[in-house]
Amino acid sequence: MDTAEQDEPSLEGGYDPETVESRWQQRWIDADVYAYEGDEKQDPNTVYAIDTPPPTVSGSLHMGHLYGSTLQDFAARFQRMFDGDVLFPFGYDDNGIASERLTEKELDIRHQDYERREFQNLCREVCQDYEAEFTEKMQALGTSIDWNNTYKTIEPRVQRISQLSFLDLYEKGREYRKKAPAIWCPECETAISQVEMEDLEKGSHFNDIAFELVGEDAPREEFVISTTRPELLPACVSVFVHPDDDENQDLVGETARIPIFGHEVPIIADERVDMEKGSGVVMCCTFGDQNDIEWYQAHDLPLRVAIDESATMTDLAGDYEGMSTEEAREAIVEDLDDEGYLRDRRSITHAVQVHERCDTPVEFRVSKQWYVEILDHKDEYLEAGREMDWYPEKMFTRYQHWIEGLEWDWLISRQRDSGIPFPVWYCEDCDHPIMAEREDLPVDPLSDEPPVDACPECGGDEFDPEEDVFDTWATSSLTPLINAGWDWDDDTEEFTMDNPELYPFDLRPQGHDIISFWLFHTIVKCYEHTGEVPFDATMINGHVLDENREKMSKSRGNVVEPDEVLAEYPVDAVRFWAASAAVGDDFPYQEKDLTAGEKLLRKLWNASKLVDTLAPADPDEPVDLEAIDRWLLAELDDAVEDLTAHLEAYEFAKARDRLRTFFWNTFCDDYLEIAKTREDNPSTQYALRTAHRTFLELWAPFLPHVTEEIWQAIYVADDAALETSSIHVRDWPEPQGHEADLEAGETAMEVISALRRYKSENQLPLNADLESVSVYGPVDGFEDAIQNVMHVQELTVLEEQPEITTEVAKIDLDYSTLGPKFGSKVGEIDAGIESGDYELDDDEGVLRVAGEELEDDLFEVELERTYSGEGEMIETESAVVILE
Secondary structure, X not given: OOHHHOOOOXXXXXXXHHHHHHHHHHHHHHOOOOOOOOOOOOOHHHEEEEOOOOOEOOOOOOHHHHHHHHHHHHHHHHHHHHHOEEEOOEEEEOOOHHHHHHHHXXXXXXXHHOOHXXXXXXXXXXXXXXXXXXXXXXXXXXXXXXXXXXXXXXXXXXXXXXXXXXXXXXXXXXXXXXXXXXXXXOOOOEEEOHHHXXXXXXXXXXXXXXXXXXXXXXXXXXXXXXXXXXXXXXXXXXXXXXXXXXXXXXXXXXXXXXXXXXXXXXXXXXXXXXXXXXXXXXXXXXXXXXXXXXXXXXXXXXXXXXXXXXXXXXXXXXXXXXXXXXHXXXXXXXXXXXXXXXXXXXXXXXXXXXEOOOOXXXXXXXXXXXXXXXXXXXXXXXXXXXXXXXXXXXXXXXXXHHXXXXXXXEEOXXXXXXXXXXXXXXXXXXXXXXXXXXXXXXXXXXXXXXXXOOOOOOOOOOEEEOOOEEOHHHHHOOHHHHHHOEXXXXXXXXXXXXXXXXXXXXXXXXXXXXXXHHHHHHHHHHXXXXXXXXXXXXXXXXXXXXXXXXXXXXXXXXXXXXXXXXXXXXXXXXXXXXXXXXXXXXXXXXXXXXXXXXXXXXXXXXXXXXXXXXXXXXXXXXXXXXXXXXXXXHHHHHHHHHHHHHHHOOOHHHHHHHHHHHHHHHHHHHHHHHHXXXXXXXXXXXXXXXXXXXXXXXXXXXXHHHHHHHHHHHHOOOOOOHHHHXXXXXXXXXXXXXXXXXXXXXXXXXXXXXXXXXXXXXXXXXXXXXXXXXEXXXXXXXXXXXXXXXXXXEEEEOOOOOXXXXXXXXXXXXXXHHHHHHHHHHHHHHHHHHHOOEEEEOOOOEEEEOOEXXXXXXXXXXXXXXXXXXXXXXXXXXXXXXXX
């Protein structure tokens, strides 16, 4: 009967992953196998809680989702078996600019053409459709997520928590609103935070522009400034020279006239000037970069706004008004040249700060924005990071460098239509902020009334609603509190949690690219609210690269689509691939790992069918285990101990490889072959079944579908409830205390394998008798196993190694190095080796030939071992076997 025709688990036929995997995915969900049912009275030490990343709802599942989610699931499945209850929730990040872009693209609209609430509703509708599709795809990965514990970053409950966070930080004096320079994305038309910038290499030009000095007593007529941004000339408010710049000290205190635009600015000395860049003289424009902002604030300079929020030149730019910055740049350079101010223009490539979402170069604009104060607590956030365990440990350095390089407080306001509103109104007369009441949250000031009739500061009765919304990360940074049910309790007048046993969370899994985004901001928010580090450990995964170790990108055409991979390979094979690299490392997508995973599934399936024919499902434990069976179970104890340690340390690749080697080589290739000859032996039957059940449990976190199918088919009664009979809710295996000489057992297995191979190569049946076999090697206690399994009439264990002669079979020369070093002498060297006229000095590691002395990096020796006594010699890694 074909497995595909079955509704119930069965080992009949071959393994059909397409049918089996979809069936179990649905059954696990229907039976709530992975549901978390904890309560506030539960011991936090018995709960393992994962603070999972809410993926952006952007319409597609990419390889990063597939890989990252699978790593999280390894941890969840292991901990569920190892230590009891696990909360493995799921969230959707549908709050932010990505959702806006998706909606605009999907509906072919512009957010500017809609009233805010109307556009927000459209965003919710579009995101809801994509979330449903995303859920199906995540469930198809077989992850053990508790689908009863999900959230959306825009749902009312989360909006309330986000607004509560704002009010709490405001009352603690950790937030402020200020009119100040902010990083601005002209494409998205919103302020962004420092973390949302990245450097992008772009082509540009250095323009050497002549500035005139004003006044009859000026020390010279002009000086030159090199700039890549001539379009900022109308915003120039001063010129700066380093106080140690002897060549340009005569300019300090003078006045310069801005070419073309004609306004005059002071020349000031300041240590922040980079003397090695350009001419060493720089202009300060409001604003071109961080230095401009610092100079503006330090020297109380005037504000000249030449570029608006859409990167369009303002009326301050005169004839260039209405042009884009790129258009103005070229037009101004052309006019500078025509009027004799352009001294030189040369092409360069340099790093430009861009908004990471759209690669648009950022501008700096003065506007009123909300900030979270973080610069004064950098040391505390660094110490909080030190309190966590980092997997891998090296990722802490990235976190440390980010904090040490912070220059801005966290800007959390965004000029967008889709997002969580600030719960604030402002008095029209005095601009005093009016905060919402906690019991009213969530609120939207654009549609809700303020909680007061008159301003407590001035008595005014007209109020303006705050139109900005929170930065996405201001909400995503609250995921531990969201999942723990953090809220304000009016009765006790304090913050409480519905599930305090979850907090702090055990694990924060995430990619290394968002350490400065999500990880840092979560520590900031949760530490400020609770005084605790929000999780005990963080597991940082790397990126999936293409087969050439290049980053996947649509422009390169090297993107691997998960849907195509899952259509071709079983989910469990994909999971096997996901465990192929150390956590934290970027690694290439290679089909050979998927193929290896497929082969492993077939091996596990076929081995299970064989075990089912060789031994009853629940054999009694014999009083005395025979040596070979006791050895297998002792090796199994050793493997269980290793795997447990690896999985506790999130070393999934080491755990997978250790388990595969032991299962495939030791159990399948060696022990199962032995078991075939001992199927009526109670000792072997017990060892077989014990090992098989344990292997299924050990493979369960990695290969959940095939292990569940086999487990249910063999070991579970038909009427057993899945929520209690699933292999994924069993206790993790523990070492059973079996003792054996592991080295002797391993050597005995090598001997048995060598003899089996000898019979096969000589076309002898496996039950053919071998008259006399001698073994040199540690096999004490396993002599009977070797004799019985391989039908050896007389077995002798040698005390001394047989007479074996070691001779040089071949000497390979490294001609790529030898040729340039010895030239025409190479022919003589070859001839000397060919004739045997050479000397190998093992002590010094040199080869003497043709009057020359070759170091060991120039040659490689192949040795051949021969046996001159009676019989035929077979060598294994640990033994010498002689057949007579």
